[in-house]
Amino acid sequence: MSNLDTAMSEPGAGDNDDFEMVLDPKVQESIGRSLKAHYDDIVNAPVPDKFLVLLAQLEAIEQRAAGVSSDERK
DSSP states (O other): OOHHHHHHHSTTGGGOSSOOOOOOHHHHHHHHHHHHHHHHHHHHSOOOHHHHHHHHHHHHHHHHHHHHHHHHTO
C-alpha cells in the first residue's frame, strides 16, 4: 500500500497534518507551460461581435447620462 493509499484510508486523513503531496518539478513546469499557453490563447482571442455591440450600447448610454448630468448643472 502506498503512502497515499494509507493516508486516504486512515481516519482524519483529510487533515493533511502528516501527509503532504509534492509534484515532480517537471510535472509542475509542464502544467505551468500548458496553463500559460491556454491563457495566451484566451487573451489573444478576438472579442465576439455580440460583446462589441453590447459595449457600444453601454458606452452610448453612459455618454447620454453624462450629457444629461452636465446639462442639469448649468
